[in-house]
Amino acid sequence: MQVLKFGGTSVASAENIRKSIAIAAAAKQGPVIMVVSALGGTTDALIGIGRAAATADGAYRETLNQLEERHLGVAQELSADGQGPESALVRAQFEELRQLCNGIFALGELSTRTLDKLMSYGELLSSRLVASVAAAQGLDAVWADARQLIRTNSRFGMAEVDMAVTERLVAGFNAQHPAAMWVVPGFIGADAQGVTTTLGRGGSDYTAALLAAALKAHVLEIWTDVSGMMTADPRLVRSARPIARISYQEAMELSHFGAKVLYPPTIQPVMRRGIPLWIKNTFAPADYGTLVEVEPPRTAAVVQGISSIGNLALLNLEGSGMVGVPGFSMRLFAALARERINVVLITQSSSEHSICVGVNEPDTTPAQVAVDQEFAVEIAAGRIEPLRPERGLAIVALVGENMKDHPGISGKLFGALGQNGINIRATAQGASEKNISTVIRAADVRKAVNVLHEAFFEATGKQVNLFLLGPGNVGSKLLEQLAQQQRHLLEKLGLQLRVVAIANSRHCLVNEAGLDLTTWPAELGEAPPLPLADFTQLIIDRNLRNSILVDVTADPAAAGCYAQLLEKSVAVVACNKVACSSDYASYARLKSLSKEFNASFLFETNVGAALPIIGTLNDLTRSGDVVRRMEAVLSGTLNFVFNHYDGTRPFAEVVRQAQIEGYTEPDPRLDLSGSDVARKILILAREAGQAMEMSDIQIEPFLPPACLAGDVAAFYSQMAAHEAHFRALYDAATAAGKRLKFVARYADGKATVGLQQVALGHDLYDLRGKDNVVLFYTDRYIAQPLVVKGAGAGAEVTASGVFADIIRAARL
Numbered sequence: 001m002q003v004l005k006f007g008g009t010s011v012a013s014a015e016n017i018r019k020s021i022a023i024a025a026a027a028k029q030g031p032v033i034m035v036v037s038a039l040g041g042t043t044d045a046l047i048g049i050g051r052a053a054a055t056a057d058g059a060y061r062e063t064l065n066q067l068e069e070r071h072l073g074v075a076q077e078l079s080a081d082g083q084g085p086e087s088a089l090v091r092a093q094f095e096e097l098r099q100l101c102n103g104i105f106a107l108g109e110l111s112t113r114t115l116d117k118l119m120s121y122g123e124l125l126s127s128r129l130v131a132s133v134a135a136a137q138g139l140d141a142v143w144a145d146a147r148q149l150i151r152t153n154s155r156f157g158m159a160e161v162d163m164a165v166t167e168r169l170v171a172g173f174n175a176q177h178p179a180a181m182w183v184v185p186g187f188i189g190a191d192a193q194g195v196t197t198t199l200g201r202g203g204s205d206y207t208a209a210l211l212a213a214a215l216k217a218h219v220l221e222i223w224t225d226v227s228g229m230m231t232a233d234p235r236l237v238r239s240a241r242p243i244a245r246i247s248y249q250e251a252m253e254l255s256h257f258g259a260k261v262l263y264p265p266t267i268q269p270v271m272r273r274g275i276p277l278w279i280k281n282t283f284a285p286a287d288y289g290t291l292v293e294v295e296p297p298r299t300a301a302v303v304q305g306i307s308s309i310g311n312l313a314l315l316n317l318e319g320s321g322m323v324g325v326p327g328f329s330m331r332l333f334a335a336l337a338r339e340r341i342n343v344v345l346i347t348q349s350s351s352e353h354s355i356c357v358g359v360n361e362p363d364t365t366p367a368q369v370a371v372d373q374e375f376a377v378e379i380a381a382g383r384i385e386p387l388r389p390e391r392g393l394a395i396v397a398l399v400g401e402n403m404k405d406h407p408g409i410s411g412k413l414f415g416a417l418g419q420n421g422i423n424i425r426a427t428a429q430g431a432s433e434k435n436i437s438t439v440i441r442a443a444d445v446r447k448a449v450n451v452l453h454e455a456f457f458e459a460t461g462k463q464v465n466l467f468l469l470g471p472g473n474v475g476s477k478l479l480e481q482l483a484q485q486q487r488h489l490l491e492k493l494g495l496q497l498r499v500v501a502i503a504n505s506r507h508c509l510v511n512e513a514g515l516d517l518t519t520w521p522a523e524l525g526e527a528p529p530l531p532l533a534d535f536t537q538l539i540i541d542r543n544l545r546n547s548i549l550v551d552v553t554a555d556p557a558a559a560g561c562y563a564q565l566l567e568k569s570v571a572v573v574a575c576n577k578v579a580c581s582s583d584y585a586s587y588a589r590l591k592s593l594s595k596e597f598n599a600s601f602l603f604e605t606n607v608g609a610a611l612p613i614i615g616t617l618n619d620l621t622r623s624g625d626v627v628r629r630m631e632a633v634l635s636g637t638l639n640f641v642f643n644h645y646d647g648t649r650p651f652a653e654v655v656r657q658a659q660i661e662g663y664t665e666p667d668p669r670l671d672l673s674g675s676d677v678a679r680k681i682l683i684l685a686r687e688a689g690q691a692m693e694m695s696d697i698q699i700e701p702f703l704p705p706a707c708l709a710g711d712v713a714a715f716y717s718q719m720a721a722h723e724a725h726f727r728a729l730y731d732a733a734t735a736a737g738k739r740l741k742f743v744a745r746y747a748d749g750k751a752t753v754g755l756q757q758v759a760l761g762h763d764l765y766d767l768r769g770k771d772n773v774v775l776f777y778t779d780r781y782i783a784q785p786l787v788v789k790g791a792g793a794g795a796e797v798t799a800s801g802v803f804a805d806i807i808r809a810a811r812l
């Protein structure tokens with residue numbers, strides 16, 4: 001004996017009905033019971049018709065005609081010569097329906113009893129059609145009226161089944177009709193008086209389970225339009241995949257919490273009898289689907305699925321008067337039960353100071369009224385607060401029986417949500433540890449489910465969403481590197497980096513699915529402008545998981561956006577030095593926001609481009625070492641200039657070459673004035689633990705003041721005019737057998753930057769090209785410093801440093 005249930009889409013057209021009959025006819029373990037739903041969309045249409053008729057809206061007649069046309073169309077297609085009994089059958093059913101609706105119209109009333117009768121026609125029609133066609137195909141098929149098989153009470157709309165009577169009725173029918181195939185309407189039953197009832201929306205699954213249990217079937221198959229229960233809602237998570245085998249308990253948890261594939265009450269009757277339940281796809285019958293059974297083989301999967309349900313409200317009952325007083329919970333739940341309000345989730349703090357329950361959002365106001373009435377005396381006496389509802393929430397839950405043997409699952413769950421700025425309003429976990437539920441903002445559901453799916457199901461492919469400001473010299477190199485390394489990142493690091501937005505000061509290009517990193521330059525030129533504030537808001541509003549702002553500008557305004565983003569747990573990676581070298585309070589605030597909101601704030605390239613200078617300093621201080629002194633060459637531009645200037649070419653020309661080769665700041669006066677080096681030593685001192693300000697750095701300029709008096713063009717012409725000054729500096733150093741180096745020094749909370757003649761043998765003497773070097777003297781590195789040295793400027797290396805920070809932020 002095999003019970004197969006076909007859902008609304010599986011019988012929505014003549015073609016689908018033929019497919020479904022073919023599947024049932026091929027069933028190996030006959031006899032077969034086919035339980036069918038109404039043609040997709042019929043039940044909603046019938047409800048609409050009934051409501052219209054009850055409110056004297058004559059339009060119900062037209063809708064009824066349309067519904068009849070649809071059923072007649074299917075019937076005609078199904079009957080071989082267009083003259084089969086199916087059309088007459090449909091007409092007869094619609095004649096009854098018309099009379100019923102006219103009665104509703106005349107009375108102006110639609111009781112739950114009448115609504116059940118009205119809705120039953122959907123399944124009565126579909127099942128009669130299927131039975132007739134199956135018989136016409138030569139199958140030994142009979143139509144079995146579920147109202148003579150499923151006995152319920154008279155709770156119309158959601159009738160409860162009397163299993164003992166149902167089993168007797170099913171056994172009696174079985175004895176009288178030993179046909180190879182029964183076709184049964186799902187969803188409906190009848191009470192002791194024979195009045196039609198319904199089992200709740202989705203109840204056809206339940207009908208099938210009841211019959212399977214009554215007949216002790218080998219298997220119950222639910223044929224639907226998806227290939228089984230998925231690891232998450234596929235409308236939310238593109239990479240969701242079917243779960244092959246799952247326990248009854250897990251299936252129950254998943255179906256209760258939003259996996260719409262299965263009507264939750266379905267599992268209980270088959271579980272009681274240990275009958276396997278197989279969810280299959282009518283449109284892809286070769287797919288394995290999901291097998292729900294007593295004890296599925298143990299796999300490595302700890303979490304089987306992630307479920308989500310929206311439209312939730314939390315009701316918070318709080319007050320000191322509750323502590324240690326028995327009976328408060330009982331009164332709360334009794335008050336809700338009296339209003340027939342379903343409690344979806346419960347949590348209570350161990351202090352007993354508050355109880356929090358989750359209810360369906362539409363129940364919020366009735367719940368609030370009922371509870372405030374119940375506790376009116378205590379509220380008036382100030383012993384408890386009036387009920388505080390919070391709307392706009394949702395539940396996201398992890399489901400899996402193996403969770404109970406694995407520590408760290410909750411930690412991973414909370415960590416993944418926390419890193420993405422998703423605030424958890426309440427949690428619930430039963431002692432069985434099959435389900436860990438979190439209540440979050442409804443607006444965060446998509447992000448949360450994706451983040452958790454990545455954390456628990458996707459060993460490779462964490463999606464990271466980048467928003468890039470400033471595709472200039474460094475930024476465009478970075479985009480080039482990202483494009484080249486995408487495959488490597490996915491294969492080796494399991495990172496799927498997507499650039500969602502690129503903005504320069506004139507245009508902004510956005511694509512949530514990820515921009516094409518080969519065509520962006522042309523597309524950006526055509527893209528509309530987007531003010532910086534709107535760019536920041538775009539990042540927040542898109543609310544994408546693992547979002548990172550990559551600031552590759554030199555703009556103070558861009559740096560001004562970091563705080564707002566960190567507060568939303570959006571990570572910030574910056575080679576822009578403005579934020580870390582502005583006033584100490586702002587720098588410290590960003591560092592603390594990064595900690596508080598668990599979002600990386602990384603800026604390794606602020607000093608020495610991609611050289612691991614800040615990382616090394618952090619490693620030293622994190623392990624308890626104390627930086628006493630630093631000596632450094634921190635300007636790639638100045639090192640390049642003084643390494644290349646020997647009087648044979650004008651000084652200004654060498655500076656211009658440094659700019660063309662991409663070592664200078666967008667404004668080269670910052671390099672030549674020493675300000676850029678001052679910013680860098682300030683950042684190092686701060687990272688070493690000193691609360692220093694820019695005004696604490698002593699800058700010893702070597703440029704004649706006239707060079708900095710005008711704009712960049714004047715800067716170049718003034719340098720040319722002061723060639724003799726630069727020549728004299730060079731000649732003096734050479735005469736002393738020394739080299740010119742622009743040196744930064746930090747010791748005892750004080751720092752200086754300035755041009756110096758460095759003698760042969762000094763650590764800074766032999767520093768080539770655009771290299772940087774930092775010598776750290778610490779409590780552990782006393783006589784011999786820890787030295788970091790290498791290329792300290794240039795678009796390629798800087799971009800690679802930003803890239804490394806992005807990877808760090810992504811892997812947090």
Ligand SMILES: NC(=O)C1=CN([C@@H]2O[C@H](COP(=O)(O)OP(=O)(O)OC[C@H]3O[C@@H](n4cnc5c(N)ncnc54)[C@H](O)[C@@H]3O)[C@@H](O)[C@H]2O)C=CC1
Nearest residue numbers: 470471472473474503504505553554555576666793794798
């Ligand atoms: N070149 C180097 O060796 C190193 C550079 N850096 C830093 O890299 C940053 C960028 O330098 P480059 O690429 O050479 O400069 P760049 O001038 O070539 O590029 C800057 C880009 O930022 C854009 N931009 C400016 N304001 C913007 C805004 N409000 N919104 C969006 N885009 C904006 C500009 O349109 C331009 O595309 C600077 O902060 C610099 O200090 C850091 C380490 C080394």
Ligand SMILES: N[C@@H](CC=O)C(=O)O
Nearest residue numbers: 635636637663664665
């Ligand atoms: N302009 C800077 C670039 C890196 O910060 C330099 O020359 O060092």
